[in-house]
Amino acid sequence: MDQRFHEFLEESPIQKYFPDQADVDDQTLPEIRKVISENDAELAYALAEEHLFGMTYPKNVSWAVACYEHVATTTRNASANFMLGVIYGSGLFGQVEMDHSKALVHYTIASELGDRRATMALAYRFYAGIGTPRDYVRAMMYYRSVVEDLIPFLASDSDIGGQHLPDYKIRLSDAGGGLYGEGASLISSSYTNFEDLEDGSIASEHFSDSMRYYAQGLYSHSLEEAYNCFNTAMNSGTSHASDPLSLSDDPSVRVIGRCVAHLGHLYLRGEGCERNYTKAGDFLSAALNLVDDPSVVRRAAYDLGLLFKIDGVNSAEWLPPKEAVRAAFDNKFISNPDNPNSLDSSKVFFYMAQLAGNMEAIVELFPNWISMRDISPQVVRRGSNPYHWLTLAQYHEQNLDIANAAYLYKRIAESVEEETSPLKWTWYQFTRKIGRRYDLSLIGLTIAAEQGYESAQSSLGQLLLPIKSFFQDLEAECKETYLLALNYFSRAADQANYDAMLFLGDVYYKGVTITSDGTKIPPDYRKAGDMYHELLQRKECVQAYFNLGYMYELGRGFSQDFHLAKRFYDMADELGEKSDDPKNKAYFLLAFAKAKLWLKMHLGIHNWFEWVPKLMRSDDL
Structure with missing residues (x-):
């Protein structure tokens, strides 16, 4: 893994830059109250930006929110409304209470004031049904407005073959070959x-x-x-x-x-x-x-x-x-x-x-x-000229295939990253040789996740609930962190991140230990099984087949069924190909599980301490 990624994950940057807000709220700055009381919107906006994007550590998001709220209520400031939408929509790692209603209001105001970033976030909320019922019609309308704004740029004939669009949609897990490691992950990495x-x-x-x-x-x-x-x-x-x-x-x-x-x-x-x-x-x-x-x-x-x-x-x-x-x-x-x-x-x-x-x-x-x-x-x-797909999006819209039209407009809008997202700025803060700013990278990922970029959602989920090894139990800092990680992984899974779907199944199957108080969130085998089944409906996966076979064998989440367990084990065996270390571990477990299941089905051996005498008496030996 790239050393920068390793340092980022090991540093626990979220806890460093965004600690429990109760620890910093007591250090109230009199200047904030004075600025608000004097109705100085310009200075209030500058202070909000300083407390969120400046060099102050740890971040005090409450101060920034107070200043942004003052600016938003006294002036028509699109950026202040947009940042309030991001903060309320994400909670910014527990700094404020998540409020989807407020986020929707501020995104709407910012979008009406011409903020393209807010229009992207608003479109994604209707597209995914976040804080509001899923509405592909509104999602399509907002995404289409972004695309129409970009048409002069996309349609430029200055370059043969269309505009060259850099690609900054990477995941933190990409440096390690994917969420489950090289060869075992389902999502390819650029x-x-x-x-x-x-x-x-x-x-x-x-x-x-x-x-x-x-x-x-x-x-x-x-x-x-x-x-x-x-x-x-x-x-x-x-x-x-x-x-x-x-x-x-x-x-x-x-x-x-x-x-x-x-x-x-x-x-x-x-x-x-x-x-x-x-x-x-x-x-x-x-x-x-x-x-x-x-x-x-x-x-x-x-x-x-x-x-x-x-x-x-x-x-x-x-x-x-x-x-x-x-x-x-x-x-x-x-x-x-x-x-x-x-x-x-x-x-x-x-x-x-x-x-x-x-x-x-x-x-x-x-x-x-x-x-x-x-x-x-x-x-x-990825990498294709998005202007080519505009006609296809319009075709689906004219034929009232609104869901596919919304999907296409979304993909077109997201492809012009330098015009619609903070991803370039995010990775610049991550990679700059002098004055590297991990805290700004976290804010950038949060903004991109709110706008619907799957790569940012997956990266934030991994930061909040990392996979440390193949067999190690999952740990989260607190219950709120655990729930926020599930939120990001669920959004990534909804956008065809199959590794996120598999990981959600693993989280439900294993349960999670809360390190702050030592409590354990128990497994939910039924949810785990449903997630594995949902994954297999969309993409074949050796690990999902194996996990379902194991669950049916033990009767976890489903009625015990040895024949169905064997079918899933056989499907895993047929699908998989031995490659590198992570997958070899799964194959070792698969061979062991199939042998154990054979003993249960044919010899009735359920307790490993009795297998020797039964085998000695068996004619099947």
Whole structure:
């Protein structure tokens, strides 16, 4: 795990920066009362910002609330109302009593005053039914208003292929390979997206820096550095590769292919280097010839399709493979495939890209979404151009499929993070080399969680109720912390975070120890079983199958049923593949449980002290 993440989790920053409010309320500042009594709204706002975002430790949120309330009631200040909505909506780690009604009022006022952040938070409350009945119509309306405000930015044709949008939606658990560790977690991580690289391989030391282009993980967004990193990785790899222009399963060659494709992408868009269509075509075509990797085809074929759409750009050296031309012809995307002079190469490349999983290529192949009735809203991917999905959202809205329309508008609005969320600022405070501010990172995560960003909700849940080891009991500072953690994990689970769903099941199954008074919140086996069943309805999971088998075997939460237990154990066995350490532990438990269940079903052995004499007498031995 990244040392910064480790320090952050071990430091218990919530208790450090946001202690029990009773410990700080007695230190009342006379200046606060004086400012409020003198009706100085400008100074009151400055004091509120200082007490919440300044260098004062520990934070006294009550003082900040008093100042914000004064500003909100005496002036039309959108920011003050927005921060009051955040504080009342989240409770800010127990600093104030959570009040969803007040949060809704302040978010509404801030939104009406033009605060885009508040509109996002308001939309999410209606979308998820937080403090108000779930209302997809209102959620769609608010998300759509945010998207409409962003259309001039999203529709800009200054960049070939659309706007480049950095991605700051990471989770604290990403640095460790996910909530349950590398290989055992269900949610993939952008931060640890180098599973095919071995430590010390030719390109691995450079390729991680290429994430600067996407600003994924904790890397800063620098197109010039991204260009240099891609170039260095390509050169260091190809100089050692025995046959770099052949198909290969060598991880280093696959990475080189990705670097070559990204360099072509940079030359096409003029990012980090001078725009050069000739170099773009050469690099993109070389990437397709270098390695048979779907991630390379998704990027390089799509970019070549865009390149061939540019007037005056054409080259016989970049023509698509003959088998791709024939396949595109067979599927009626092109006509007359045998004449290179009339070949629509862009359509062929877009066809190759969509076969490799590039959903943006569908927009180029089917510009009229109305004919694409079977396209699911779930095709909106991280990293895709959100402007492409606006037509699809409008299509669902026109056909009164309001839930899917709201989902699409939400995804589009959330993708423009630098315009709608504090995530960039949050991770800057976390990573800055001088004056690192973990306290501001916590506030930023809270704001993003209120706006509906699943990554922030998952991160806060982990901070409040961390998983310390595979077998260790769960512990929470106090009951309020436990309930707040469940709240964040539940919201993340509602947004398809399958690790959060599995963890909620584990929390209900194990129970939680409250460290402040030593009490134990008992297990709720029925809730645990229901959560595991709900997870399996949405995604297959070895651990969920195993847990349900164990519960049916022991009769915990359900009536004891050995046959159903065996079925779940068998399904876990069929689904899983042995990989790394966390999953191997589950497989050891699975083998042990299946052997134990066989003894119960066939020999009636329920007490392990009697298994030897019974086995000695058994003809089945």
